[in-house]
Structures are given as structure tokens and as C-alpha cells.
Amino acid sequence: MKAAPFEYSRPSSVAEACELLTRDEDARIIAGGQTLVPMMAMRLARPTRLVDIARIPELAFIRDDSDAIVVGGATRQAALERHASLAARLPLLARALPWVGHAATRNRGTVGGSIANADPAAEIPLVLVTLDGSIRARSTRDDKVIAADDLFEGPMATALALDACLTEVRFPTWSHARMGSAFQEISARHGDFAYVSAAAQVALDGDGKCVACAIGVGGATAAPTRLKAASAALLGGRLDDAATREAIAAEIAALDIMIDPHASPAYRRRVAVTLAHRVVIAAHDEALSRTPA
Amino acid sequence: MNAPSKFRYISTDRRVREDRRFVVGKGRYIADLAAEGMLHVALVASQHAAANIKSIDASKALAMPGVHAVIDGAELAAASEPLMNGLDTPNVRRHPLAVGATRYMGEWVAAVVADTRALAEDAAELVEVEYEALPFVIDAEEAYTPASTPVHPAHGSNVLLDRVFNWGDIDEHFAASERQLSLRVTWGRNSTVPIETFGVLAQWDPWGQVLDVRASIQMPKYADQIARALRLPMNGVRVHYDVDVGGSYGVKRGIKHSVLVGYLARKLGRPVRLIEDRLENMRSGDAHGPERIFDIDVAFNSDGVINSMKMRALDNAGAYAGRAPFQLGKPIGAIVGPYRIKSVRYHAVSVTTNKAVEEAVRGFGQSPTNYAIETMVDRVAEAVGLDKVEVRRRNLIRKEEFPYLIPSGTRYDSGDYHAVIDKTLAHVGWRELVAERDALRARGLLAGIGIAACLEPSGGNSSFEPLLNPKNTTTTWMESCRLNVDALGTVNVAIHTTSSGQGHETLVATAVGEALEIDPDKIRVTRPDSLSSLPGNSPVGSRMAIMLGGAAFHAAQKLKAKIVAIAARRLGCAPEAAVYREGAVFHGDREVSWDDIVTIAHRHFHELPEGAEPGLESTYIMQTPTGLELPTADGRVQMYPCHSFEFHVVLVVIDPDLGKPELRRYVIGHDCGTVINPHIVKGMTLGGIAHGIGATLLEEFVYDAEGQMMSQSFMDYLMPSAHEVPRVEIVHHCTPSPLTVFGQKGSGESGYLGAPAAVSGAINDATRPLGVRFNKLPIRVGALADAVADAREQRKDSAP
Amino acid sequence: MKVSLTVNGETREIDAEPRLTLLDALRDHLRLTGCHTGCEHGVCGACTVLIDGAPARACLLFAVQADGLEITTIEGLAPAPGELSLVQDAFCETHAMQCGYCTPGMVLTAHALLRDNPAPTRDAIVDAISGNICRCTGYGQIVEAIELAARRLAGSNAPAKGDAA
Structure with a gap:
């Protein structure tokens, strides 16, 4: 199980990386390599050249903006997990990250890599979609922002051009005083890709009415899906358990569910409803426990 | 009760000496051994379930720099004998590389030898094989039908073994029983999947005419089989035993790898090493475990007492015979489990299919059989409306009945099953556990308790060989040990x-230290190569505590007799009057020290007893305590001598x-x-237990309808991690075996033999209120939830 | 191409194809065979090494990527020939292994855990080793070994040399 031969470059800037990618359409970026290397070992991926962006200084950062935490594309998942303000500002991501692989893979795996790889069951893309985040992608042609909604196109498929480098990931933060979040997933074993995962973040006003709501499900669909209708339906009122479930079930009923050998589509659909419902309730209860501003 | 005071070192809390080298990374595994000028092998694997090989063109591969050879099945088959079959099935021929046709996806078609493994893989991709796809059969039941496509046309059918044993008055017992029920359970195809794959390194010495073999092997008669296959005298093969094996639990039996590499080493005049990569290991390492369908009819009374059982076991052996069908034979030695079932009809069927080859797995067929028996007992309890512990209690062999002869001819050595169960349940707090389950159910969760009462037959002999293959008359199944006290004592x-x-x-x-009454840490243990070795049968059949421990003890006793004889002469007394104690020999208040005895043995021939050989050496070749006779005509035979017992909750x-499923509590009583x-x-x-949890919930080699294997990597073949294995509480009990030197029995298969039955039983108990049953392993998350959802849906529909 | 690997404090240069994994570089080029090959696709953890102190799979990193990083292998843990680190000794005390194949990865993972979290809960231990598959032990005695090592660390005034990994 040895990779097919390839060339290796370690550019020192994004510009140089983009240049290398432009020159060879079969070149691939490697950052943490936690997904790409197994594919190469099995010779299911055969890049002609690896462009190693892991040590480009401008790609490894975590920045606390006023309305977002912005993370460099090659920032390691473990570094983000340890980021001081993460639990307070991005509790949903803080809750999701321990589900990403295992500690040893998070030590090498990058935030941008997980997003660019676009596994339908991956946790970081789900959080990005749920929070309506975005990424920035640079190539020799352009430097553009892609909204999470437009980014994920299907299993292992994104709107990222093959010659583009994912330079930063923007996770929007909420400023509500009464905010709660929850993340749950189900897989055969802890650390495996989820059959279904669900993420929710809920903000309440002083009366306990829902002022912001984000719900997403992963694993069930070809790409992580934000439950926009359900989220909208919950806004403005006090959360009602049955109505929440109904809104979620209605939206999930209309989704195209993935078919693979690991779990039946019926299972995925049912469990997506169950988990989405549970995370909304858990997020709501957490928000409710917080003191109003 | 676990550490009787009569022992000095046995049963005491001593460190395991091997651990010291492993914790510092100084184990000596096959992949750590490199020879000067060593070449590497990669395999060309068939992607078809079954196909004729029309042509093989290796020219592009051979043109690559660094590639030394590409060989195919025709070349190798011309230079070697087919690999050994267990059964008398001469037309099921198996060669390391496919000859003319391939019979399962992943089967090796050609071997590429190159300077590095990476280069060999590059070249393997360039070998062009033209196939003609053939009809195939994947399912065992289909393979058992006469109309199925034979995997080996020359054999005429897919049936390797089809034999009915009748032990006792089955029909009479069925007729006399108040109740009967039938069930089917299926054991999925899984294996032990060691983290180290199989590897072998061979080197041919053309002047010495000897093939040196180092391998990650756990296999009886390994050197013999290599010699036979390569047409070498057995003393022309030297297997080195000082290789640490990175896990096996039965499956490390890479005979095809070894024959291939041995041939290549001779052909090329260079050391050749083959280390399977994970894909080769999973799809074509010939190391899958049993895959088995059990159909059972059981006859019992309303009080839960089981009288008789009819069991058909249909095993999917995969594409070649090997020793796999014997895994239907070994469980005959405990076919009634720990129960007083009076008669048994056992129908053992093994069929070939176009799947990878089955190999020995921990328990050699016993764990699937135990799963079937225990599920049956659960069903009987359910049918008569009694507690499943109580039903077991009523059927268990009682302490005073040992030695106990079971219908199939094996005598169980000893046991106190009721005591183990009582002790375990007392530890568990059975009533509290039931209350906990019920409280969980009241909260809307599914909760269930599983139990399993199982035997681990141990001290493996080979009685299943003559039983299933009349041409095989082997009753010898020895293990050996040699002791030497050197010139410095x-x-x-x-x-x-x-x-x-x-x-x-x-x-x-420990065994030698115990016998000689000297600190075991001062004893050096070595592993000579096969040319310097006494005969043995390797660590299979849960036998080494009994057989190697026994051989070591007996060798020490022989040595002690020599020591005493030497000392007695110096003491001027009869050997019977001299007393050995902690290395010295006493007669009254006079003593001959260890050092003196060593001096006499090594340097003072003039002081040796008449006829004694100089030096202090002893060997002991130990035969298994039982299994000394060939089977009777009606298929009764004494299988393994000793029977450990385990009770899972x-x-x-x-x-x-x-x-x-979350395993909230796991307790095992073990004797x-x-x-x-x-x-x-x-x-x-x-x-x-961890292995059993994997077999029950996670692990399976899945084939699709096209015969393609869907679980070739660890992404799809899921093994329990630390998260999936609960903390396990062990309750000890000790019923010594009367047949062994210290009263020891086997433990190498413990836990695995009952865990699948217990975990599956617990899940079935949890879903019983919904009327949902799982009769097939593994029980996967999605399937479990789907069945529960369907049942709830039906209840909703049928609600008034 | 030339790659400079800093392993157990010593820097050595090897000539490697880009496709050579760190695992194969350690084993075949530096003869540090305590780093074991299990699956070569990042699941089993037998090839765990510490990179800049943190556990990582050596099979998921090409040697060229590791150029200049601080790598610790099992061979770098024992304080002196014939001696064991506190964690290694605890593994021997509880017999936290059978075949020994996953053991170097487990020991390194335990070292890293105890450095970051000297008094881990059982759950934290389980989570830390959950990326390393052991087929022999069922993990019970491994967890016990790490608990024992933590107790011994707490009982000593300062970690013994070699224990901080």
C-alpha cells in the first residue's frame, strides 16, 4: 500500500502555491493529509504533485473578528480546539470538534482540509453550513469568498476550483447573551464518520422567545444541509417541542437522503429528525439557562 | 481460592517477562527483520469472483528498472505440490497463485518481485491479465444445492463435508419431550484481524541446501508443510521461532505466502520478503473466520429441561478447503455446552463458495456454536416462561457428575458451573440488575440483560482430524520442552x-521455577530454530498452559530426578531417601548445594552415578492428556481434555x-x-470479550451480490476501539483439572466464547417487548433501529 | 530528495522519494522499528509517533513533510538502556499488552496524555487511546496502566527523566 510516485513542493506563500497548482492540473494541495494520504496509499488518488501548504505562515492563524472567528485554511484542528475564545464565541464548533476523527488525526488535520474534502458526514463542514459561514479561495485567477451554502455540492465535491487554495474559513459568531448550542451524532464507533449528525444554535430574548436559530444535519444528505425552513419557523416564539419536531420532520421529509451500504435511507431520515430535534431542544434549554443581558 | 497456597510462583502476581521488550519497541517482528540484498513482493489480485485466466502479460512490468521477476500460477504449480487439505478432497487443489482460473475476488494471480515494495506495487499495476468471467456462488445455502455452480468443477460439487452424526436416542427423546421449538441463527463472516499483517522472509542457501524461513506464524506443522510443498527434505527447511508475532488468535497461517516466497528465494538466489499490506491481508490473506448458519430443533419439557437437540451447521468455507472444515469438528467436543442434553443429531456441512478462504479463528468454531446453543437455551426459557438463569441451572451438569461423558464421546474433566453462576450473580446483584433494566425500560429506553454459560475446551488434540477424514489417523498432538542447566548453574x-x-x-x-523451586526470573527462555527443535504443534486449541506448561513441568521433574540421583550418590543414600528443596538436596541434616551438583554434573565425571550422562539436561515430549484413540464407527471421540467455564452477564x-447498543455493565465469571x-x-x-463484542456488533467481511468484497480496509471493517469496550468485572473461580500438572485449564479463547451469545442475548432481551428478534451477527446499528421502528409502526397500526 | 529528520533529538539526513512515508522512513531508513505498520491508512494507530510532542500517525505523513519537525518515537522514551520510563513500567506492571504490536503507539499516546493532563479521568484515558486499536487486550489493562502511571506521577515530586516525552 504505497502511494504512486509524485513530485513534492513546499511553497512559502499562497501566491507560490497557486502558481504551482496552475502549472499542473493534476497537482493537489496537501495540508494535514489525513484524508488524502490514505487515498493515495490505496492508489485511489494519484496526484502528480503535492503542494504542501502546511507551513505557509499566512494560512495558519485564528483571528477573533467582531462578528466571526476567522481561521486560516491550514490551521490544525487541534489548534482551533485549543483556541481560548472558541467555547465562548463558537460553542457549536467547540462541541463538534471532539467528534472529528481522533486526537491523533486532529493534531495533523486542518480546518480547511476537512472543508475542502467535503465528506458528507464531516463535522466541520456541517458547522460551517449551519452557521452560514463562508470560505475564501485564492487562485492565480481570483480571490473570492464562497458562502457555505454554495460551497458543498455533494460527496467529496465542492465549488472550489482545482487550482484554488482555500485560504481562510469564516465561522460567524453570535452576540446574543442568551445563546445555546448542541451537537450530536451517531456512528458505529466514536470517531467514525457519522451516519447522521445534527447541529443547532439557538438564541433567545429576555422573554425566552427565539430570536435566532440555526439547525443543520450532516451524514444524511449528500452534503451538509441547513434546515432553513425549520429554523425560520421557530423564530419569534417560544419553542414548542411538538411544533419543533414537526417543522424539522417536514423539512427533512423533502430532502434527498443518501444511499450507501452503512445505513438505510429510512434510518438516516428518521434519525436526522430525531437528532435535529434533540439538538434544538438542547440548544434551547442551554440558552434558556443563560441570564438575559 | 484462585491462588492455592501450595504454589510458590504459580498463580502469583508476577510480571510478564515479554512485556519489557515490547514497551520499548524492541519486539522482533517479521517486518523488523531485513536481510542483505532482500527483495520485496507485491501481488497481482483478481478483481473477479470467478474467472478463467486467458493470458498474463508481464512484459511491461519486467521492463521496469528494479523489477526482478514476475511469476504466475503455472510456473509455481509446476515446481510445487498443492497446499494441504484437511479433508480428503484431492480435487480441491489450492496453490499460492491461481492456476488457470481464479475463484474469489482478491485471489493472487501473479507475484512481482522488486527492489522495494513500492516498486513491486508499481510493477504489479502493469501486469496485464486477461480474464474470462465465470458464473459464481456467494451464498452457502445456494452452494449446498446440487444445481449450484461448482467452485472446483473437478470436485463435482461445492460440498466439502456433509455428515450426519447421531449420538444417543434422538428420536425417542424428541417423542418423549413435551415441547419442541426450532430456530435459525447466523454467524457472520469476521476474523481476528491482527494489527500486524502476515509476513514471511525466506532465504535459500544453495551450498548448505537449506531454506531459512522467518515468519509471523502460528501454525501446526508449518515447516513440514513448506518442505512438502516445495519438495524439500524437512531438514532442508529451517523455520526460526525467535520472531515475535504481532497478534494471531488463530489466523496467522500464511502457508501460501511462505511457499511462494520460499520458491522465489530459491529461484532468485536472493532473500525475499512478503509482508501483506492491509488490502492483501483483508481480501486475500486467506484468514477469514467461520461464516455459519445454524438450524436447530430442540426438544424439552415444560420445566425447561432440555432432552435432545438436532443441529445443522452450514459453514461457508470460501474458495478452498484448507483446514477450515475442521472448525465444524472441534465443537463436537462440547456440542451440548455445559448442559445435560441426552442426545444430539449434528449435521455438519461445509461448502465452497467464491469468497476468500476461511482459516482457524480463536475457538476453532466453538464461539459460533456456543452462540447457537445459548440462543437456543434463551428460546427454551422464553417458551416455558421461566427465568433464563433458572433454565440454565436446571440443565447444567452438576459438580458431582464429573467426569461427565457427553453424547458425542468427550468426557468433561471437571467443573462447578452452579458455583460459578451463583458467585457471579452474587457479585452482579442479580435482582438489582433486573431492577435497573426495568427502570431503564420505564424511561422509554430499550434495555436488556444477556447471559451466556459456555465452555472453553482446551489442551487441543487433533481428534477432529480422524473424525472428519478417515484417511487421517493422527492421534499424536505433542508439545515439548528442553531444560539445560549450564556449567555455571x-x-x-x-x-x-x-x-x-x-x-x-x-x-x-513459571512452570520450571515452580518445579525446581527457583526464581523464575533467573531462568532464560530461548527458541531454537526448527532444525534444533523437539516436535510440537504450536499454540492452537487453547493448549499451551496445559501442554507447554505441562511439558516444562515434566522436563523439570526429570531434571530434578537427575539432580537428586547425583546428590544421593554424594550423600551416600538412595535417591528415594534424598529430598530436593529449593535447588539443594538433603538427607537428614546433610546437604548438597546446587553449585556442587552443577560441578559434579559438568566437571566431576568421577562423582556421577553409574550410567549417568554428564551435564544437566532433560527433555520432555508430552502427549495430550486425552484423545489417544481413534473415533468410533458411530463418530464418537474424545476431543480436548480440559473444559474451562465462563458465565457472562x-x-x-x-x-x-x-x-x-451501549454495554452498561459487563461481568464475567471465569473458571x-x-x-x-x-x-x-x-x-x-x-x-x-472485546473480540466477541466486535463479532456481535461491528465486524464483518461483506461481499456484495457480484462477489466483490466491500470491507477491504479499516474504514469499512470496524473493530472495537476503547470506546466500544466497557469496563469488565471478572469473578474468579477455580475448579482444578485432574488431568493437568497444576490443575490448569486453557484460557486463550476465554471471553470470546461467550461474549457474542451474551451481547446478542442482551439485545434480544431489550427488543423482546417489541417482538423484535435478531438472529444474525453482526447486529448493526442501522438494522437494529430499522427493526425497532418497523415494530413500533406496526403496533401503532394495530392499535385499536 | 534530501530530507532532514529530527528524531529523538538527533538530526539525520536521508535520501527519500517524496512518496516515502514517515513510517517507512523511520523503519527502513533509520531502522527505528518500534514504529509499527498496521494499516497504512490512518486507522489503527500502530505507527503513532509524537510530532512536536503531539501524537500523530506516521503513515499519514510523507517524510518530506516531516522535514525539520521534532519527532519522538518509542525508542526515545526509555531513560537509559535497560531502564523504563514511568509509563513503560506501568504498562509492564498491569500487563497492558499481549503481542506488543500496538504497544509503542499506546505508550506514546499515554505519554502525551499525561503530559497534558496529569490526572486524567477514565473517560479521558479511553478517549485518548481510542485512536489506537488493540486486538489483544480489550483495553482494560491499558487503561489501568495509564491510571497507575498517573497515580505514580502524582506521587512523585517531579516527573522522572524521560517521562515528559
């Missing part, structure tokens, strides 16, 4: 096998919406007689 013990984590060095040092909780090293036995039991 230190003790050296030689063992003649590889080990794969069983702690054999600790075992023999598991509490499972399942979120009905998600379907993922393997005298424990030689408590750490080793504990590890075996815990590891066996």
Missing part, C-alpha cells in the same frame, strides 16, 4: 514455537430511535482451573 529452557502474545516465556519460566441499553499467571489470563479474557 543457570537454567535455560528451550521452547519450540513462535508466540503471538500468549506469554509463553513467562509460562515456562451483560446489561445493554439502546436508545430506540438511534439503535446503538479455568489453576491460573498460572493472573495477568495473562485476565488479558486473554478481556481481549476475548
Whole structure:
């Protein structure tokens, strides 16, 4: 199980990386390599050249903006997990990250890599979609922002051009005083890709009415899906358990569910409803426990 | 009760000596051994379930720099004998590389030899094979029908073994029983999947005419088989046993790899090494475990007493015969489990299919059989409306009935099953556990308790060989040990096998230390190569505590007799009047010290007793305590001598919406007689349970309808991690075996033999209120939840 | 191409194809065979090494990527020939292994855990080793070993040399 031969470059800037990618359409970026290397070992991926962006200084950062935490594309998942303000500002991501692989893979795996790889069951893309985040992608042609909604196109498929480098990931933060979040997933074993995962973040006003709501499900669909209708339906009122479930079930009923050998589509659909419902309730209860501003 | 005071070192809390080299990374595994000028092998694998090989064109591969050879099945078959079959099935021919046709996806078609493994893989991609796809059969039941496509046309059908045994008055017992029921359970195809794949390094010495073989092997008669296949004299093959094996639990039997590499080493005049990569290991390492369908009819009374059982076991052996069908034979030695079932009809069927080849797995067929028996007992309890512990109590063989002869001819050595169960349930707090389950159910969760009462037959002999193959008349199944006290008085013990984590060095040092009353840590244990070894049969059949421990003890006793004889002469007394104690020999208040005895033995021939050989050496070749006779005409035979007992209690909780079983509590009562090293036995039991949990919930080699294997990597073949294995509480009991030197029984398969039955039983108990049953392993999260959802849906529909 | 690997404090240069994994570089080029090959696709953890102190899979990193990083292998843990680190000794005390194949990865993972979290809960231990598959032990005695090592660390005034990994 040895990779097919390839060339290796370690550019020192994004510009140089983009240049290398432009020159060879079969070149691939490697950052943490936690997904790409197994594919190469099995010779299911055969890049002609690896462009190693892991040590480009401008790609490894975590920045606390006023309305977002912005993370460099090659920032390691473990570094983000340890980021001081993460639990307070991005509790949903803080809750999701321990589900990403295992500690040893998070030590090498990058935030941008997980997003660019676009596994339908991956946790970081789900959080990005749920929070309506975005990424920035640079190539020799352009430097553009892609909204999470437009980014994920299907299993292992994104709107990222093959010659583009994912330079930063923007996770929007909420400023509500009464905010709660929850993340749950189900897989055969802890650390495996989820059959279904669900993420929710809920903000309440002083009366306990829902002022912001984000719900997403992963694993069930070809790409992580934000439950926009359900989220909208919950806004403005006090959360009602049955109505929440109904809104979620209605939206999930209309989704195209993935078919693979690991779990039946019926299972995925049912469990997506169950988990989405549970995370909304858990997020709501957490928000409710917080003191109003 | 676990550490009777009569022992000095046995059963005491001593470290395992092997661990010291492993914790510092100084184990000596096959992949760590490199020879000067060594070449590497990669395999060209068939992607078809079945195909004729029309042509093989290796020219592009051979043109690559660094590539030394590409060989195919025709070349190898011309230079070697087919690999050994267990059964008398001469037309099921198996060669390391496919000859003319391939019979399962992944089967090796050609071998590429190059300077590095990476280069060999590059070249393997360039070997062009033209196939003609053939019809195939994947399913065992289909393969058992006369109309199925034979995997080996020359054999005429897919049936390797089809034999009915009738032990006792089955029809009479069925007629006299108040109740009957039938069930079917299916054991999925899984295996032990060691983290180290199989590897072998061979080197041919053309001047010495000897093939040196180092391998990650756990296999009886390994050197013999290589010699036979390569048409070498057996003393032309030297297997080195000083190779640490990175896990096996039965499957490290790479005979096809070894014959291939041995041939290549001779052909090329260079050392050649083949280390399977994970894909090769999973799809074509010929190391899958049993895949088995059990159909059972059981006859019992309304009080839960079971009278008779009819069992058909249909095993999917995969594409070639090997020794796999014998895994239907070994369980005959415990076919009634720990129960007083009076008569049994056993129908053993083994069929070929276009799947990878089955190999021996921990328990050699016993764990699937135990799963079938225990599920049956659960069903009987359910049918008569009695507590399943109570039904077991009513059927268990009683302490005073040992030795107990079961209908199929094996005499169980000893046991106190009721005591183990009572002790375990007392530890568990049975009533509290039931209350906990019911409280969980009241909260809307699915909760269930599973139990399993199982035997681990141990001290493996080969009685299943003559039983299933009349041409095989082997009744010898020895293990050996050699002791030598050197000229400076230190003790050296030689063992003649590889080990794969069983702690054999600790075992023999403890046994010899116990016998000689000297500190085991001062004893050196070595592993000579096969040319310097005494005969043995490797660590299979849960036999080494009994057989290697026994051989070491007996060798020490022989040595002690020599020591006493030497000392007695110096003391001027008869040997019978001299007393050995802690290395010295006493007669009254006079003593001859260890050093003096060593001096006499090594330097003072003039002081040796008449006829004594100089030096202090002894060997012992031990035959198994039982299994000395050939089977009777009606198929009764004494299988393994010793019978360990285990009783599992598991509490499972399942979120009905998600379907993922959580093992909330796991307790095992374990009686393997005298424990030689408590750490080793504990590890075996815990590891066996983890393996059993994997087999029950996660692990399966899945083939699709096209015969393609869907679980070739660890992304799809899921093994339990630390998260999936609960903390296990062990309750010890000791019923010594009367047949062994310390009263020890086997423990190498413990835990695994009952865990699948217990965990599956717990899940079935959890879903019973919904009328949902799982009769097939593994029980996967999605399938479990789907069945629960369907049942709830139906209840909703049928509600008034 | 030339790659400079700093392993157990010593820097050595090897000539490697880009496709050579760190695992194969350690084993075949530096003869540090305590780093074991299990699956070569990042699941089993047998090839765990510490990179800049943190556990990582050596099979998921090409040697060229590791150029200049601080790598610790099992061979770098024992304080002196014939001696064991506190964690290694605890593994021997509880017999936290059988065949020994996953053991170097487990020991390194335990070292890293105890450095970051000297008094881990059982759950934290389980989570830390959950990326390393052991087929022999069922993990019970491994968890016990790490608990024992933590107790011994707490009982000593300062970690013994070699224990901080």
C-alpha cells in the first residue's frame, strides 16, 4: 500500500502555491493529509504533485473578528480546539470538534482540509453550513469568498476550483447573551464518520422567545444541509417541542437522503429528525439557562 | 481460592517477562527483520469472483528498472505440490497463485518481485491479465444445492463435508419431550484481524541446501508443510521461532505466502520478503473466520429441561478447503455446552463458495456454536416462561457428575458451573440488575440483560482430524520442552514455537521455577530454530498452559530426578531417601548445594552415578492428556481434555430511535482451573470479550451480490476501539483439572466464547417487548433501529 | 530528495522519494522499528509517533513533510538502556499488552496524555487511546496502566527523566 510516485513542493506563500497548482492540473494541495494520504496509499488518488501548504505562515492563524472567528485554511484542528475564545464565541464548533476523527488525526488535520474534502458526514463542514459561514479561495485567477451554502455540492465535491487554495474559513459568531448550542451524532464507533449528525444554535430574548436559530444535519444528505425552513419557523416564539419536531420532520421529509451500504435511507431520515430535534431542544434549554443581558 | 497456597510462583502476581521488550519497541517482528540484498513482493489480485485466466502479460512490468521477476500460477504449480487439505478432497487443489482460473475476488494471480515494495506495487499495476468471467456462488445455502455452480468443477460439487452424526436416542427423546421449538441463527463472516499483517522472509542457501524461513506464524506443522510443498527434505527447511508475532488468535497461517516466497528465494538466489499490506491481508490473506448458519430443533419439557437437540451447521468455507472444515469438528467436543442434553443429531456441512478462504479463528468454531446453543437455551426459557438463569441451572451438569461423558464421546474433566453462576450473580446483584433494566425500560429506553454459560475446551488434540477424514489417523498432538542447566548453574529452557502474545516465556519460566523451586526470573527462555527443535504443534486449541506448561513441568521433574540421583550418590543414600528443596538436596541434616551438583554434573565425571550422562539436561515430549484413540464407527471421540467455564452477564441499553447498543455493565465469571499467571489470563479474557463484542456488533467481511468484497480496509471493517469496550468485572473461580500438572485449564479463547451469545442475548432481551428478534451477527446499528421502528409502526397500526 | 529528520533529538539526513512515508522512513531508513505498520491508512494507530510532542500517525505523513519537525518515537522514551520510563513500567506492571504490536503507539499516546493532563479521568484515558486499536487486550489493562502511571506521577515530586516525552 504505497502511494504512486509524485513530485513534492513546499511553497512559502499562497501566491507560490497557486502558481504551482496552475502549472499542473493534476497537482493537489496537501495540508494535514489525513484524508488524502490514505487515498493515495490505496492508489485511489494519484496526484502528480503535492503542494504542501502546511507551513505557509499566512494560512495558519485564528483571528477573533467582531462578528466571526476567522481561521486560516491550514490551521490544525487541534489548534482551533485549543483556541481560548472558541467555547465562548463558537460553542457549536467547540462541541463538534471532539467528534472529528481522533486526537491523533486532529493534531495533523486542518480546518480547511476537512472543508475542502467535503465528506458528507464531516463535522466541520456541517458547522460551517449551519452557521452560514463562508470560505475564501485564492487562485492565480481570483480571490473570492464562497458562502457555505454554495460551497458543498455533494460527496467529496465542492465549488472550489482545482487550482484554488482555500485560504481562510469564516465561522460567524453570535452576540446574543442568551445563546445555546448542541451537537450530536451517531456512528458505529466514536470517531467514525457519522451516519447522521445534527447541529443547532439557538438564541433567545429576555422573554425566552427565539430570536435566532440555526439547525443543520450532516451524514444524511449528500452534503451538509441547513434546515432553513425549520429554523425560520421557530423564530419569534417560544419553542414548542411538538411544533419543533414537526417543522424539522417536514423539512427533512423533502430532502434527498443518501444511499450507501452503512445505513438505510429510512434510518438516516428518521434519525436526522430525531437528532435535529434533540439538538434544538438542547440548544434551547442551554440558552434558556443563560441570564438575559 | 484462585491462588492455592501450595504454589510458590504459580498463580502469583508476577510480571510478564515479554512485556519489557515490547514497551520499548524492541519486539522482533517479521517486518523488523531485513536481510542483505532482500527483495520485496507485491501481488497481482483478481478483481473477479470467478474467472478463467486467458493470458498474463508481464512484459511491461519486467521492463521496469528494479523489477526482478514476475511469476504466475503455472510456473509455481509446476515446481510445487498443492497446499494441504484437511479433508480428503484431492480435487480441491489450492496453490499460492491461481492456476488457470481464479475463484474469489482478491485471489493472487501473479507475484512481482522488486527492489522495494513500492516498486513491486508499481510493477504489479502493469501486469496485464486477461480474464474470462465465470458464473459464481456467494451464498452457502445456494452452494449446498446440487444445481449450484461448482467452485472446483473437478470436485463435482461445492460440498466439502456433509455428515450426519447421531449420538444417543434422538428420536425417542424428541417423542418423549413435551415441547419442541426450532430456530435459525447466523454467524457472520469476521476474523481476528491482527494489527500486524502476515509476513514471511525466506532465504535459500544453495551450498548448505537449506531454506531459512522467518515468519509471523502460528501454525501446526508449518515447516513440514513448506518442505512438502516445495519438495524439500524437512531438514532442508529451517523455520526460526525467535520472531515475535504481532497478534494471531488463530489466523496467522500464511502457508501460501511462505511457499511462494520460499520458491522465489530459491529461484532468485536472493532473500525475499512478503509482508501483506492491509488490502492483501483483508481480501486475500486467506484468514477469514467461520461464516455459519445454524438450524436447530430442540426438544424439552415444560420445566425447561432440555432432552435432545438436532443441529445443522452450514459453514461457508470460501474458495478452498484448507483446514477450515475442521472448525465444524472441534465443537463436537462440547456440542451440548455445559448442559445435560441426552442426545444430539449434528449435521455438519461445509461448502465452497467464491469468497476468500476461511482459516482457524480463536475457538476453532466453538464461539459460533456456543452462540447457537445459548440462543437456543434463551428460546427454551422464553417458551416455558421461566427465568433464563433458572433454565440454565436446571440443565447444567452438576459438580458431582464429573467426569461427565457427553453424547458425542468427550468426557468433561471437571467443573462447578452452579458455583460459578451463583458467585457471579452474587457479585452482579442479580435482582438489582433486573431492577435497573426495568427502570431503564420505564424511561422509554430499550434495555436488556444477556447471559451466556459456555465452555472453553482446551489442551487441543487433533481428534477432529480422524473424525472428519478417515484417511487421517493422527492421534499424536505433542508439545515439548528442553531444560539445560549450564556449567555455571543457570537454567535455560528451550521452547519450540513462535508466540503471538500468549506469554509463553513467562509460562515456562513459571512452570520450571515452580518445579525446581527457583526464581523464575533467573531462568532464560530461548527458541531454537526448527532444525534444533523437539516436535510440537504450536499454540492452537487453547493448549499451551496445559501442554507447554505441562511439558516444562515434566522436563523439570526429570531434571530434578537427575539432580537428586547425583546428590544421593554424594550423600551416600538412595535417591528415594534424598529430598530436593529449593535447588539443594538433603538427607537428614546433610546437604548438597546446587553449585556442587552443577560441578559434579559438568566437571566431576568421577562423582556421577553409574550410567549417568554428564551435564544437566532433560527433555520432555508430552502427549495430550486425552484423545489417544481413534473415533468410533458411530463418530464418537474424545476431543480436548480440559473444559474451562465462563458465565457472562451483560446489561445493554439502546436508545430506540438511534439503535446503538451501549454495554452498561459487563461481568464475567471465569473458571479455568489453576491460573498460572493472573495477568495473562485476565488479558486473554478481556481481549476475548472485546473480540466477541466486535463479532456481535461491528465486524464483518461483506461481499456484495457480484462477489466483490466491500470491507477491504479499516474504514469499512470496524473493530472495537476503547470506546466500544466497557469496563469488565471478572469473578474468579477455580475448579482444578485432574488431568493437568497444576490443575490448569486453557484460557486463550476465554471471553470470546461467550461474549457474542451474551451481547446478542442482551439485545434480544431489550427488543423482546417489541417482538423484535435478531438472529444474525453482526447486529448493526442501522438494522437494529430499522427493526425497532418497523415494530413500533406496526403496533401503532394495530392499535385499536 | 534530501530530507532532514529530527528524531529523538538527533538530526539525520536521508535520501527519500517524496512518496516515502514517515513510517517507512523511520523503519527502513533509520531502522527505528518500534514504529509499527498496521494499516497504512490512518486507522489503527500502530505507527503513532509524537510530532512536536503531539501524537500523530506516521503513515499519514510523507517524510518530506516531516522535514525539520521534532519527532519522538518509542525508542526515545526509555531513560537509559535497560531502564523504563514511568509509563513503560506501568504498562509492564498491569500487563497492558499481549503481542506488543500496538504497544509503542499506546505508550506514546499515554505519554502525551499525561503530559497534558496529569490526572486524567477514565473517560479521558479511553478517549485518548481510542485512536489506537488493540486486538489483544480489550483495553482494560491499558487503561489501568495509564491510571497507575498517573497515580505514580502524582506521587512523585517531579516527573522522572524521560517521562515528559
